[in-house]
Amino acid sequence: MKQVDLEYARGPDGTLRVALGGDWKLARGLPAPKGVIEEIEKSPPPRRVIFETGVLAGWDSGLLTFLLSVLSRCAQLSVEVDRLGLPEGVRSLLALATAVPASAGRRSSKPEPVLARVGDAAIAWWIGFCDTLAFIGEAFLSLPRLFTGKARFRRSDFTLAVQDCGARSLPIVALINLLVGLILAFVGAIELRRFGAQIYVADLVGIGMLRDIAPIMTGIIVTGRTGASFAAELGAMEANQEIDALRTLGIPPMDFLVLPRLLALCLMMPLLCLYADLLGIAGGLVVAGSMLDISPMQYLLETKRAVHLNDLFLGLFMSAVFGVLVAVTGCMRGIRSGRSASAVGEATTSAVVTGIVSIVVATAIITAISYVLGI
Amino acid sequence: MSSVFEKRSNGIDGPPSKIKVSDLTMAYGDSVVMHNLNFTVHERDIFIIMGGSGSGKSTLLRHLVGLQEPAQGTISYQGTSAGFWEMPPSERERLLRRFGVLYQGGALWSSMTLAENVSLPLQEYAAVDAEEISALASLKLALVGLSGFEDYYPSEISGGMTKRAGLARALALDPDILFFDEPSAGLDPISSRRLDDLIRDLRDSLRTTIVVVTHELASIFAIGNNSVFLDAQSKTMIASGNPKQLLAESKDPRVLAFLTRGEEASRG
Numbered sequence: 001m002k003q004v005d006l007e008y009a010r011g012p013d014g015t016l017r018v019a020l021g022g023d024w025k026l027a028r029g030l031p032a033p034k035g036v037i038e039e040i041e042k043s044p045p046p047r048r049v050i051f052e053t054g055v056l057a058g059w060d061s062g063l064l065t066f067l068l069s070v071l072s073r074c075a076q077l078s079v080e081v082d083r084l085g086l087p088e089g090v091r092s093l094l095a096l097a098t099a100v101p102a103s104a105g106r107r108s109s110k111p112e113p114v115l116a117r118v119g120d121a122a123i124a125w126w127i128g129f130c131d132t133l134a135f136i137g138e139a140f141l142s143l144p145r146l147f148t149g150k151a152r153f154r155r156s157d158f159t160l161a162v163q164d165c166g167a168r169s170l171p172i173v174a175l176i177n178l179l180v181g182l183i184l185a186f187v188g189a190i191e192l193r194r195f196g197a198q199i200y201v202a203d204l205v206g207i208g209m210l211r212d213i214a215p216i217m218t219g220i221i222v223t224g225r226t227g228a229s230f231a232a233e234l235g236a237m238e239a240n241q242e243i244d245a246l247r248t249l250g251i252p253p254m255d256f257l258v259l260p261r262l263l264a265l266c267l268m269m270p271l272l273c274l275y276a277d278l279l280g281i282a283g284g285l286v287v288a289g290s291m292l293d294i295s296p297m298q299y300l301l302e303t304k305r306a307v308h309l310n311d312l313f314l315g316l317f318m319s320a321v322f323g324v325l326v327a328v329t330g331c332m333r334g335i336r337s338g339r340s341a342s343a344v345g346e347a348t349t350s351a352v353v354t355g356i357v358s359i360v361v362a363t364a365i366i367t368a369i370s371y372v373l374g375i
Numbered sequence: 376m377s378s379v380f381e382k383r384s385n386g387i388d389g390p391p392s393k394i395k396v397s398d399l400t401m402a403y404g405d406s407v408v409m410h411n412l413n414f415t416v417h418e419r420d421i422f423i424i425m426g427g428s429g430s431g432k433s434t435l436l437r438h439l440v441g442l443q444e445p446a447q448g449t450i451s452y453q454g455t456s457a458g459f460w461e462m463p464p465s466e467r468e469r470l471l472r473r474f475g476v477l478y479q480g481g482a483l484w485s486s487m488t489l490a491e492n493v494s495l496p497l498q499e500y501a502a503v504d505a506e507e508i509s510a511l512a513s514l515k516l517a518l519v520g521l522s523g524f525e526d527y528y529p530s531e532i533s534g535g536m537t538k539r540a541g542l543a544r545a546l547a548l549d550p551d552i553l554f555f556d557e558p559s560a561g562l563d564p565i566s567s568r569r570l571d572d573l574i575r576d577l578r579d580s581l582r583t584t585i586v587v588v589t590h591e592l593a594s595i596f597a598i599g600n601n602s603v604f605l606d607a608q609s610k611t612m613i614a615s616g617n618p619k620q621l622l623a624e625s626k627d628p629r630v631l632a633f634l635t636r637g638e639e640a641s642r643g
Binding site for chain 1: 485507510515520521529549
């Protein structure tokens with residue numbers, strides 16, 4: 001294997017002769033340009049620099065980076081360079097690399113001061129908040145169009161959304177709520193058995209599931225499943241300029257994309273919640289039957305006595321509200337997403353986080369109001 | 376310029392800068408896209424793959440860069456012992472490192488800066504230190520006229536710059552064969568002309584073999600010295616050779632119609 005050779009020496013006339021030989025390839029481990037640069041910097045500077053490459057066997061980008069650092073130092077010190085000794089390919093590549101002057105737009109890598117970052121974050125938060133309000137406003141404005149039949153969207157989009165957030169969510173909703181019913185009954189059973197009040201497990205599970213737990217669990221599942229998919233789908237559409245294409249046709253994306261999803265979730269969430277209620281109660285029934293020796297009939301009769309229609313309707317109302325929240329946050333994050341792959345990822349994460357937070361906040365508000373109203 | 380990674384390419388003798396396609400059939404499942412393709416890309420060619428929309432140009436490119444396995448036939452590269460898909464995976468991987476590909480939209484990784492985009496292949500495969508990698512990344516960006524844009528993200532630059540940055544990434548490993556998928560699509564005439572000049576300069580100074588998929592006539596005549604013409608209807612190649620010669624000598628009305636933007640056909 002040929003070695004990489006580098007020699008440099010000053011002639012009597014002040015010319016620095018740089019001789020390059022051997023196989024100048026990165027894989028061979030190339031010498032750093034430091035030595036040559038130091039020689040150039042020595043006072044007095046060389047009158048000019050010439051290259052000799054008669055015994056150069058091969059080269060790749062490594063030679064170019066070496067030469068570029070030498071040349072740029074020469075340019076800074078106004079030392080004349082004679083490139084004629086370099087191979088033709090190297091000369092033309094160097095010409096290419098230096099043809100366009102470096103852009104002055106290089107950003108400083110220094111981090112901004114803390115105060116500026118806090119300020120930027122606060123402004124970004126405020127803009128985001130206003131944007132959210134604007135989006136909700138737009139969504140509300142499209143509702144009258146929906147009820148007067150003027151909203152433009154495709155029925156097939158609506159049915160697809162119904163199928164996706166309804167029927168396809170059933171298995172996961174069933175599994176989670178059955179298990180939550182089981183857990184709730186199990187925790188209740190251990191405590192209530194100590195007082196001989198195990199029959200009240202039915203009350204605990206029935207009221208708990210119907211009023212709060214089933215809607216919340218279903219809401220969170222749907223946020224992770226459907227809300228995230230809305231955000232990713234609309235985000236990809238935004239990145240692909242599909243939403244711009246709708247706008248230029250005069251079709252409001254709010255009507256065409258958001259309304260069918262909003263409507264579908266609003267209709268499906270109460271149904272999913274009803275299904276979750278039944279499975280939660282079934283979970284409780286299993287624990288009551290296996291751990292507490294309560295017969296299914298006893299359990300159901302106690303549930304019937306304890307649970308009122310109010311509880312059911314409150315839960316169903318909450319789930320409809322969650323449907324609106326999940327659809328709005330999912331669609332909003334998607335439509336407001338940036339146009340890159342990472343922006344779509346951020347939109348999806350943000351949709352799930354916002355969705356879950358808004359579900360919990362909405363639950364707190366509705367629970368407080370229902371307490372005041374005595375529901 | 377031969378590859379930086381020669382040391383690791385023990386199974387391959389010399390730079391594989393020539394492609395031989397024999398009896399190639401390309402298909403998606405049961406549907407055949409093209410059949411009976413036979414052509415050779417010679418060393419230091421700027422080889423044009425041309426044809427109308429939907430004729431399978433990009434599919435052919437996917438086959439040439441090893442992204443898709445042929446339904447039938449072989450693609451072999453100079454210096455390899457067998458066809459691409461007949462080689463063991465490790466040898467295929469070594470061969471792939473000698474290719475540089477510029478995708479239609481640039482295909483830059485959006486979460487990385489331009490310098491990071493160019494550095495990634497170097498970090499993965501080149502046995503050089505971080506300082507050298509950073510110098511190499513700056514060099515490649517300078518070669519495509521993007522000096523000073525190292526710290527920019529792909530979303531912050533224009534379409535033409537994205538394409539050039541994609542080219543800088545394709546050049547990262549000093550490839551033996553460079554593939555371009557529609558390099559001038561979406562560029563203004565001046566940028567497109569500059570890219571053509573750049574392709575020619577790179578061929579001349581890097582001694583690279585270049586394969587270009589395009590249907591831009593200006594580019595085809597400006598840079599191409601060899602070509603293959605794919606026809607969607609007959610699902611095979613109907614001409615090959617120097618595009619200028621094809622224009623002067625071809626008798627096939629489909630080739631002439633394409634190369635004269637339909638003027639020949641309308642006259643006929």
